[in-house]
Amino acid sequence: MNALYEVRPEAREFDAYVPGLSIEEIRQKYGLANIIKLASNENPLGVSPIVEKALRDHAPEAFRYPRCGNPELNARLADHFGVPVERVVTGNGSDEIIDLLVRVKARPGQDNVVAFKPCFSMYELCSRMCGVEFRQVPLAEDFSFPFDELIDTCDENTALVFITSPDNPTGYTATSAEILDLAARLPERAILVVDEAYVDFADEPEQRSVLPHLAELENVVMLRTFSKAYGLAGLRLGAGVVPGWLGEMMRACQIPFSVNILAVYAGLAALSDRVFYQETLRVVREGRANLAKGLAALGCEVSPSQANFLMFRLPEGSPEARQAFEGLLARGVIVRPLASYGMPDRMRVSVGTRRENDIFLKTLGEVLHG
Secondary structure: OOHHHOOOHHHHOOOOOOOOOOHHHHHHHHOOOOOEEOOOOOOOOOOOHHHHHHHHHHHHHHHOOOOOOOHHHHHHHHHHHOOOHHHEEEEOHHHHHHHHHHHHHOOOOOOEEEEEEOOOHHHHHHHHHOOOEEEEEEOOOOOOOOHHHHHHHOOOOEEEEEEEOOOOOOOOOOOHHHHHHHHHHOOOOOEEEEEOOOHHHOOOHHHHOOHHHHHHOOOEEEEEEOOOOOOOHHHOOEEEEOOHHHHHHHHHHOOOOOOOHHHHHHHHHHHHOHHHHHHHHHHHHHHHHHHHHHHHHOOOEEOOOOOOEEEEEOOOOOOOHHHHHHHHHHOOEEOEEOHHHOOOOEEEEEOOOHHHHHHHHHHHHHHHHO
16 A cells, blocks of 8 residues: 555544534435424524624624634633633534543543443544544433443543433433532543533523532533524534633643634623523423424324433334435425434434424324325
8 A cells, every 4th residue: 555545543444423414405305495404403593683793793803813712702601600711611612622622631542431322423533533442331221321330331541431411312311419429439530521512401400510510520521512502503612611720731732713703702692692592491491392292192202301302213113213214304304313323213303493393293294104
């Protein structure tokens, strides 16, 4: 083989991230004019009008570099979370913060990273690309978190342990007490990373989040995203609250200007719009309950969820999940099949507007019963 084409073995063995299908892809494939996308856990209300105004007002500044390290946004988030500003790290989506954590904390060829299976694919992608062993523990049969097995999988070289709560794609959510107990039992070197991308939608978020307890924890990182409750998925903005000593190192190792200037302004505006945020939570919580009821009426097995999506299995005797997924696509409704998560018999549907939810349920009924 020509030496020019030699690359790292991690890159040669890499499987690229597979996103959900886009509206334009389905429009082109099926020639449909009206398409409903309920596949990517996006905000059903779209973008806050205050954010839209901020983007218009600051668009002329797009030729400028943002301030390195995003100090204004970090300060606003520190106030929002009630933590010292040195504990806040912002990034190009929480994906960048996950990547930073692996690169800063885990030693290639020596350390390992531990998570459940299935889990958010970025935990594995970032670990493998950095040459770090990635270990997984299957969820329990009821999709709860088997924390004892997770602990047993760790050792003295475990650098990071990732959990997502509420979990994706199951919707299962641990209590903060359970998570704190897990943190106390980890090996000395291990940092527990709690990805709370969906915690805003929980019925009792104060009982689910580790945020109120971070001041007393030196081995816990909390991740949040602007993609869900704040409707900024397309601008890529995430935040982490980390131990102070780790935050300094992460910011030093971060690629300069990774968060673009318009994302910074959008994040500041989103945090100021409490009306949009609260309306998003209301729509999602009511829609989640209505979707669960409607899916159950169709005979589906619906997993309890505290997130802005539901995981479900079709009734016995129905078309296979992949066939039903294709049937929904042909009718202009995009959901997420879960074969890539190792769950070929299940699908995930994001909570949409009342109209979108009703159309999805009606269309699924047509696919199932003709």
